[in-house]
Amino acid sequence: MGKKIVIIGGVAAGPKAACRIKRLMADAEVTLVDQDNLISYGGCGIPYYVAGDVSDEKELRSTSFHMVRDEYFFENAKGVKTLTSTRALSIDRKAKTVLVESLATGVQTHLPYDTLMLATGSKPIDLPIPGTDAPNVFTVSDLHKAIAIKEMIAKGKVGKAVVIGGGAIGIEMAEAFTDLWGVETALIEYMDQVLPRIVDKPLARMMEKNLRDSNVEVFLGEGAEEILVKDGLAVGVRTGKRTLDADLVIIAAGIRPRGELAKEAGLQTSDRGAITVNERMQTSDPNIYAAGDCVEITHLVSGKKFVAPFGSMANREGRVAADNMAGIPSIFKGGVASFIVKAFDVAVGSVGLSYEMALAEGFDAGFSLSSPADRAHFYPGQAIIIIELVFDKKTRRVLGLQGAGPVNDGLSVRLDAAAVAISAGATIDDFGTIEMAYSPPFSPAIDPINAAAYIADNLCGNRMHQIEIDTFNEWLNAPKTNKDWVVIDVRHAVEATPFAEKFGDDLWISLPYDQVRARYTELPKDKKMIIFCNAGSRSFEVQVFLNSVDIKDTLVVPGGFNVIRRMGVDWLPV
């Protein structure tokens, strides 16, 4: 008779572990329990199902060979006993049983286990405001909700939608509503940027501009204070500043790990309610494992614990848990919070810590911001991507990398290589020699990831001095009187001229890059100079040269006009 394995939770980590265990121990009696009747689905695909990119919800719970992953599948193809619509009520760790209840019949049963695994996932954060229980207010937390949302839209019941929360799910849902259904959509975010605590403001601004350019209204720094309800249905959302009409409201305000079952059983959990596990995905009870959204893992940069609610992490963790449950020693070291989101024509992603997060964690952080081509600049179809590299100035360790680009894999390429390097504790110098496969259709000879490290090296070496984009914008928007700085625009004259005409050629001086060595004596001596170009690299080179001729009060606009244009500012010449 084989070992009895009970797994609570049937979405990602649970099914992964169940199947792996059966492959490792064919005689194990594996039972998978889930309170839902739909299991083993790609929750991250819900926005694409709502949008219509994915036509049937079954596709989200099918294998790549088009077999639906239901009870029949797990029983017959995988040899896993599967109890759906069955809720786990409590764990008796002494008796090694789980009390479960059939939601259909109310019958309660004690399932005995030799080893138990908790893959209880996460639940959406409830907003403590009135109106959230109206039937047209949804979280994006399971397939049933997804089906209901899509049905409402498909039936033409939704002219206007409000999405509360500017994280990935909120952004993806806003895209789904706007792009494919023509629903007038507003997105509200309590913080002063979208993707808070994930990317820094320059990158967030690019996503915000992209959303607005694509007809999503975006309101930042506004909390939803009330969902207005009429005749039992939500009809709008009131913030501190305005009221927005809505036929449908999405609450995407984040998630909380589902750790209650574990906590009530006396297992160690965190203040946030996440289950504590070691590197083998083992809880404080050696016979109980846990994986997925319900656990905390180690952040490989900060060293602190965090919740990484991604189906990808759940699968990786689930496999490690399964190996250990089957007696194969296996280690999950932690994660670096790899993240990517697509909306309309823009992808934004990050790995490791943002600059703001790094400062908050006490690092002596710096950042390099650049706007290189994603492949050889002479190759047709090349595009600019934005890369921000975050580093520790003292140790030169790379703490994070984030970026934005078009919706191809040009951003992923750099994020994923960076994730491996950051996980291994790589420095700026290591990043300078990361070996990206080179051919003009795929990358430039100096890859963006290398170039970002070069800039970081120049910043650390005090060879490059930069102005923050926000400061530059403020300066330009301030009244013109008594400005103690000038912009030196080292682009081609034809590019600089409209700017010089707008701001006046005493404030915005055109001096093309290749003429600086010959003509630098023409520059004003008594002013701080802000050097400006398209990508920042010419500016840096000019800064270094000016420094060598004793013009030292200069600042470079990092990433140059490429960055500013994508962030969207109101001072551009038309």
Place this chain on the structure above:
Amino acid sequence: MGKKIVIIGGVAAGPKAACRIKRLMADAEVTLVDQDNLISYGGCGIPYYVAGDVSDEKELRSTSFHMVRDEYFFENAKGVKTLTSTRALSIDRKAKTVLVESLATGVQTHLPYDTLMLATGSKPIDLPIPGTDAPNVFTVSDLHKAIAIKEMIAKGKVGKAVVIGGGAIGIEMAEAFTDLWGVETALIEYMDQVLPRIVDKPLARMMEKNLRDSNVEVFLGEGAEEILVKDGLAVGVRTGKRTLDADLVIIAAGIRPRGELAKEAGLQTSDRGAITVNERMQTSDPNIYAAGDCVEITHLVSGKKFVAPFGSMANREGRVAADNMAGIPSIFKGGVASFIVKAFDVAVGSVGLSYEMALAEGFDAGFSLSSPADRAHFYPGQAIIIIELVFDKKTRRVLGLQGAGPVNDGLSVRLDAAAVAISAGATIDDFGTIEMAYSPPFSPAIDPINAAAYIADNLCGNRMHQIEIDTFNEWLNAPKTNKDWVVIDVRHAVEATPFAEKFGDDLWISLPYDQVRARYTELPKDKKMIIFCNAGSRSFEVQVFLNSVDIKDTLVVPGGFNVIRRMGVDWLPV
């Protein structure tokens, strides 16, 4: 007065180092010397220039901001003295001078240096056969040749072309001729596969099929024995097996490092003629540095020295050399031979060692071959990619990763992440938890790089037993009598039926995946079973199950039909 720096070679490593040095030491007198009049160009872009994707050769030697990198540019924008059409004849290491000769005037000059850098590049291998000096026989080694080739084609002088050499340049030139100019093109490769010593046969076969499907004739295992010349012009190429007509012949038989100048100056060079450098890119004379195609670097998997003739490597090496020349200690550890090539609709790439190379290097090598989706399988536009992971069975170290896919960045993503990991000595287990940024438009929840590691783990753990594709093909093509094996096709019956009809249902048995546990007793007991599906994963699962019920003589077709179909075989049902 600043340090005198002389740099010989103006294509990639040389200009990179020259400019970096000027940024680090503004007062340095940097002189860049090149025998050509065209410098600082993207040589890897030549096929795209010939094809017409890049309309003007100037684009290959322009910056991203459209400034041509000529003598004027280097002098004025970079502060680098630039001597073009000037050949370096010899180095007097005692006097610390380089003797150079102006090709225009014949005037010879001794250039004094404090530090010298050699970036002399590589030259194409000359074939020791008659006819190579005809004017319509070209190597793809500099812009002048590229211009001449394109001119011939554009003038309609080329109906047929023969490309000798199935490496990256040969393949790219064949694409350029065929795809954009409609030239009837034949490709000859001496070895029995294209991309020899770079990828293993399954991947090479995919590129060969892709070339043939795109109207390039491909002849393998045939050396060019003579270039036939008539009236002073090449008119054909004779191999051991045939004669091919040609109005244009390209010789792309590989490169040799240009190390003569170094060798004659008594610097240490390898048997192949590459300049020996340490991790600081310093030659055996501490005052002389070298970088780019002319040097040998350390292969981070084999530990041996190799030449990595890529513009990307030259740039990375050039920067490290420049740092050290300017007194900033900087290290270049070596490389992992990252490689990617695109032709028509297929990309093929590799990093580290191929399986065959790993065996040749004495590793106890194994390989996992898989055919996953490059992004969530339910996401529109997803495509299959092929991944081969090469590992050492004893140490579980990953030795290499190679793959094929459509022409997006889905292959690069995995290659580049693998390059970072392999450079750091990662094991199969490390690869299992590489954190790829997950979102359905960019990757599946179980990324191909993780999945490849999972398979490798199952191979190492003796849980998976595979048949090599070549063996499987041979068996199928052999006469039917007395076969001691059967194919168990675990795909949907509708997929299996045409195969069962072709081979007979005693040889090709359809038993769908989800019915195996219920019906395995129907299988013949006395035969070896080859388990077949589309991607290999169902087959593996069935193998594990059959093993548990004491049916142990089974083999899985790795990567399944997805791999076989892309390689092209002659036994498929029509």
